[in-house]
Amino acid sequence: MDLEGKNVVYLGGFGGIGKKCVQELLKKQIKGLAIFDLIVDDDLLAEWKKQHPDTEIFYQKMDITQKSDIDAAYKATAEKLGHFDVVVNGSGLLDDRRIELTIQINLVGVINSTLTALEYMDKSKGGRGGLIVNISSVAGLQPTPLMAIYSTSKTGVTTFTRAMASPIHYAHSGVGFITICPGYTNTGILKDIDKKTTFPFYETRMRTVFSKVKGQTAEVCARNIVNAIETAKNGAVLMLELGEIHELDIPNLWNPQLDDCVFVCLS
Numbered sequence: 001m002d003l004e005g006k007n008v009v010y011l012g013g014f015g016g017i018g019k020k021c022v023q024e025l026l027k028k029q030i031k032g033l034a035i036f037d038l039i040v041d042d043d044l045l046a047e048w049k050k051q052h053p054d055t056e057i058f059y060q061k062m063d064i065t066q067k068s069d070i071d072a073a074y075k076a077t078a079e080k081l082g083h084f085d086v087v088v089n090g091s092g093l094l095d096d097r098r099i100e101l102t103i104q105i106n107l108v109g110v111i112n113s114t115l116t117a118l119e120y121m122d123k124s125k126g127g128r129g130g131l132i133v134n135i136s137s138v139a140g141l142q143p144t145p146l147m148a149i150y151s152t153s154k155t156g157v158t159t160f161t162r163a164m165a166s167p168i169h170y171a172h173s174g175v176g177f178i179t180i181c182p183g184y185t186n187t188g189i190l191k192d193i194d195k196k197t198t199f200p201f202y203e204t205r206m207r208t209v210f211s212k213v214k215g216q217t218a219e220v221c222a223r224n225i226v227n228a229i230e231t232a233k234n235g236a237v238l239m240l241e242l243g244e245i246h247e248l249d250i251p252n253l254w255n256p257q258l259d260d261c262v263f264v265c266l267s
């Protein structure tokens with residue numbers, strides 16, 4: 001998608017990867033930018049507004065665990081910007097000691113944000129279509145034993161996003177979906193990671209393992225996220241690892257046998 005003149009909603013825009021993505025997006029002459037987050041950096045927000053006077057930028061406080069906050073944020077954005085073309089669900093928590101909160105933020109929150117955004121974007125409901133980008137993780141591609149809860153939440157994001165990208169939905173809504181799976185990226189989410197694992201009593205070994213994983217900077221990851229928004233096709237699952245973009249081909253393991261009647265109904 002050519003981003004020039006587009007309206008973008010970014011959830012988690014004041015996080016480590018989020019800030020860098022916002023900066024990349026602002027280079028693309030976007031028309032409007034709504035940042036939904038629990039936190040705000042007022043100085044940075046003021047700097048972005050000063051540097052990009054032609055882009056309407058605003059912050060909307062939102063706790064993604066609260067459906068009422070999500071509803072209010074999208075409503076306010078639709079009122080301010082008229083419509084939005086791209087939504088990036090980029091909020092997240094890594095702390096396996098907080099099971100419910102991890103699932104609420106990383107999975108239920110992303111689902112609620114996506115379905116609420118669709119109410120405005122879905123062509124069959126009077127919207128213009130567009131693109132929804134859900135940030136999963138490499139831990140959302142395979143079981144990750146050291147962070148089993150986080151990995152479960154992110155695997156849910158990958159599956160949900162791939163399901164939403166189905167041509168069955170796309171033909172109806174005109175909204176495409178891509179899944180972004182960053183590898184280790186140097187941000188605050190990794191702080192004290194050895195204390196946030198599923199079983200902290202393995203702490204010493206965890207610290208050794210985590211300290212050896214190669215990572216990338218948030219800038220590099222953000223550049224590739226924005227590149228993906230510009231170039232990826234509906235349904236793409238992209239692993240952003242060590243500065244490279246790898247499009248993954250995830251096979252279907254179950255191929256349902258359809259009887260004639262069901263086949264006719266689905267086709």
Ligand SMILES: NC(=O)c1ccc[n+]([C@@H]2O[C@H](COP(=O)([O-])OP(=O)(O)OC[C@H]3O[C@@H](n4cnc5c(N)ncnc54)[C@H](O)[C@@H]3O)[C@@H](O)[C@H]2O)c1
Pocket residue numbers: 012013014015016017018036037038039062063064065089090091092093094105135136137138181182183184185186187188189190
């Ligand atoms: N950093 C990595 O190594 C890495 C790797 C793979 C995936 N990711 C994913 O990338 C995304 C961004 O992570 P990051 O590394 O920038 O981490 P971060 O901690 O710097 O940013 C997380 C963002 O989520 C927001 N957030 C947290 N709880 C929220 C809530 N209840 N309501 C609304 N917003 C909330 C925070 O305010 C922050 O803006 C996350 O989804 C994360 O899971 C990160």
